[in-house]
Amino acid sequence: MAKNQVQFQRGLSLPEFMKCYGSEEQCRAALFQWRWPAGFTCPECDHTGYCEIAGRGLYQCHRCHHQTSLISGTIFEYTKLPLTTWFLGMYFLTQSKNGVPALALKRQLGIGYNAAWRLKHKLLQVMKERDDSRLLLGYIQLDDAYWGGERRGGKRGRGAPDKTPFVAAVQTDEEGHPIAMRFTKVKGFRKEEIAQWAQRHLHAASIVVSDGLSCFNGVAEAGCHHEAIVTGGGPASVTLEAFTWVNTMIGNVKNLIHGTYHAISAKHLPRYLAEFCYRFNRRFKLEHMIPRLGYVAVRTPPMPERLLRLAEPWG
Numbered sequence: 001m002a003k004n005q006v007q008f009q010r011g012l013s014l015p016e017f018m019k020c021y022g023s024e025e026q027c028r029a030a031l032f033q034w035r036w037p038a039g040f041t042c043p044e045c046d047h048t049g050y051c052e053i054a055g056r057g058l059y060q061c062h063r064c065h066h067q068t069s070l071i072s073g074t075i076f077e078y079t080k081l082p083l084t085t086w087f088l089g090m091y092f093l094t095q096s097k098n099g100v101p102a103l104a105l106k107r108q109l110g111i112g113y114n115a116a117w118r119l120k121h122k123l124l125q126v127m128k129e130r131d132d133s134r135l136l137l138g139y140i141q142l143d144d145a146y147w148g149g150e151r152r153g154g155k156r157g158r159g160a161p162d163k164t165p166f167v168a169a170v171q172t173d174e175e176g177h178p179i180a181m182r183f184t185k186v187k188g189f190r191k192e193e194i195a196q197w198a199q200r201h202l203h204a205a206s207i208v209v210s211d212g213l214s215c216f217n218g219v220a221e222a223g224c225h226h227e228a229i230v231t232g233g234g235p236a237s238v239t240l241e242a243f244t245w246v247n248t249m250i251g252n253v254k255n256l257i258h259g260t261y262h263a264i265s266a267k268h269l270p271r272y273l274a275e276f277c278y279r280f281n282r283r284f285k286l287e288h289m290i291p292r293l294g295y296v297a298v299r300t301p302p303m304p305e306r307l308l309r310l311a312e313p314w315g
């Protein structure tokens with residue numbers, strides 16, 4: 001699909017959104033439907049008979065008497081915010097093209113900065129886990145990329161200090177059109193690191209093209225066919241057709257992150273990368289973004305703030 005087909009698709013207008021998810025009751029009904037599409041199922045014993053405990057928002061299993069709330073065991077657990085605020089947050093995060101800083105969310109949602117930051121990062125975590133649960137399959141353009149450390153006069157390129165390395169992968173179709181992308185923070189570009197990454201993110205039937213960086217031979221350990229094209233570096237290498245998309249997307253995502261966020265912490269880079277990949281991977285489906293994100297959100301385990309703020313050991 002051409003670029004303007006993404007820009008001119010219908011999307012979900014704010015009035016349409018408000019019509020579907022404008023009240024707490026509508027949001028509860030939507031969450032119930034996403035969490036239990038076939039009707040209530042007890043999280044403890046799978047029994048389907050239950051009653052609602054009036055006024056407390058709890059569901060009690062008829063068999064084991066376990067009580068559960070709509071949001072317990074999901075990313076929304078422990079929240080003090082109304083569901084309408086969460087849904088509006090999902091709306092802004094999925095319908096925006098450039099990402100929404102927590103400071104803007106704070107104003108748009110009328111909540112405190114920390115609450116906005118938590119809401120945003122929990123939703124980004126949902127996006128990240130969702131994309132990480134799918135393997136890329138097909139033609140994969142692979143490259144090494146770096147975030148930050150672009151100081152004037154400093155060392156540039158691979159291995160410069162203060163840079164956070166990430167693997168950039170773009171899945172294309174046979175004609176070389178981009179289908180999906182996955183950007184993953186890594187500790188460095190060593191063969192075993194790439195082998196682990198490939199086992200987690202690539203289908204064995206994939207055909208991987210990379211430049212000559214030797215660590216990329218690691219994708220063979222995930223069963224992928226690997227073709228190394230030695231470019232010799234320099235400006236000419238980025239115009240090589242085999243790498244057009246991965247280079248374009250690295251540039252786009254860096255520009256978007258720079259343009260939207262003043263400074264981001266390297267430890268949170270994986271979620272910012274996931275934010276842009278998630279939206280890119282669903283760029284033709286703007287209209288359906290809320291139910292799709294919501295469906296995954298009620299299947300994503302809670303993430304306490306302590307964990308959210310910790311650096312991730314593996315992107």
Ligand SMILES: [Zn+2]
Nearest residue numbers: 042045061064
């Ligand atoms: Zn039960």
